Amino acid sequence: MRLGLLGGSFNPIHRCHLSIARSARQLLRLDRVLFIPTGDPPHKQPGTLATASHRHRMVQLAIQDIPEFALTDMEIRRSGKSYSIDTVRAIQQEYGPDTALFFILGLDAFLDLPSWKEAETLLKSCHFVVISRPATTFQAMATIPLFRDVPTDTLTTLDEARQARADVAMTNGQGLTFLRLPPCDVSASEIRARLRSGASLANLLPAPVESYILREGLYREDSERL
Numbered sequence: 001m002r003l004g005l006l007g008g009s010f011n012p013i014h015r016c017h018l019s020i021a022r023s024a025r026q027l028l029r030l031d032r033v034l035f036i037p038t039g040d041p042p043h044k045q046p047g048t049l050a051t052a053s054h055r056h057r058m059v060q061l062a063i064q065d066i067p068e069f070a071l072t073d074m075e076i077r078r079s080g081k082s083y084s085i086d087t088v089r090a091i092q093q094e095y096g097p098d099t100a101l102f103f104i105l106g107l108d109a110f111l112d113l114p115s116w117k118e119a120e121t122l123l124k125s126c127h128f129v130v131i132s133r134p135a136t137t138f139q140a141m142a143t144i145p146l147f148r149d150v151p152t153d154t155l156t157t158l159d160e161a162r163q164a165r166a167d168v169a170m171t172n173g174q175g176l177t178f179l180r181l182p183p184c185d186v187s188a189s190e191i192r193a194r195l196r197s198g199a200s201l202a203n204l205l206p207a208p209v210e211s212y213i214l215r216e217g218l219y220r221e222d223s224e225r226l
Contacts, residue, residue: 001031001032001095001098001099001100002028002029002030002031002099002100002102003030003031003032003033003034003091003095003099003100003101003102004021004024004025004028004030004032004033004034004102004104004129005033005034005036005087005088005091005101005102005103005104005126006020006021006024006033006034006035006036006104006105007035007036007037007038007075007084007087007105008036008037008038009037009038009049009055009188010035010037010055010058010059010188011049011050011055011188011192012050012055012058012188012191012192012205012209012213012218012219013035013055013058013059013062013205013206013209014186014187014188014191014204014205014206014209015186015203015204015205015206016184016185016186016187017062018062018063018066018206019181019184020104020131020181020184021033021035021069021104023179023181024102024104024129024131024179025068027165027177027179028102028129028177030068030102031068032068032069032070033068033069033070033104034069034070034071034072034091035059035063035069035070035071035072036072036074036075036087037052037055037056037059037071037073037075037076038052038055038075038076038082039052039075039076039077039078039082040052040076050218050219052073052076053076054216054218056071056073056076057212058209058212058213059071061206061208061209061212062206062208062209064208072091074087074090074091075087083116083117083118084103084116084117084122085116085117085118085121085122085125088101088103088122088125088126089125092125100127101125101126101127102126102127102128102129102177103122103126103127103128103129104129104131105128105129105130105131106130106131106133106136107130107131107132107133107136107138107178108133108136110128110130110141111136111140111141111144113146114144114145114146119146120146120172120173123146123170123172123173123174124172124173124174125174126174127174127175127176127177128173128174128175128176128177129176129177129179130176130177130178130179131179131181132158132178132179132180132181132183134183137155137159138154138155138156138158138159138178139152139155139156139159141155142155146172148172149168149169149170149171149172150168150176151168154166154168154178158178158180161180163180164179164180164181165177165178165179165180166178186204190204191204191205191219192219195213195218195219195220196219196220196221
């Protein structure tokens, strides 16, 4: 099996999350994409993050009719701080050695990878699928030692939109795939702001998710735009 891993707070999950998952699945020929909502982080401000149970339920509603998408609550169930390397190890144990893991994340998050727990082990454990992000350049990777195998000319062609995909072999990891996808015009913070102001949510959320948010009264007192 070729299994994509897509983590995040999903606060709330919206159509761009689903679009990224679909694109990655198609372009990487993944059998399934596994959505992994984060748990409740400590020290969060009141109202900034819907509870883990709400966010898990919203993902469940968003993907319920898409058989290639799946959901796990392993990070929600885990006590204490949750690290990606712990999640990957748990998935490896659950799915077995014949499952190839593809870690899907945005370029902005990937640039922070060197600060993650056991970053080099993560690179060896998964094939990373890095999605373009607004206001973030691929060339920012050029000065990061952990990404020394990535050719600078490849980063330039991606930034200049002369190339939509690049696959890079890694001596210190399984490999990287860079995808330059069309910019997404939806953000979770915008959705929460619209909910506070009573503005339209048309075409921003899957219909079952929008109904759930309105029924449960979520984000009405969101005091901080994350």
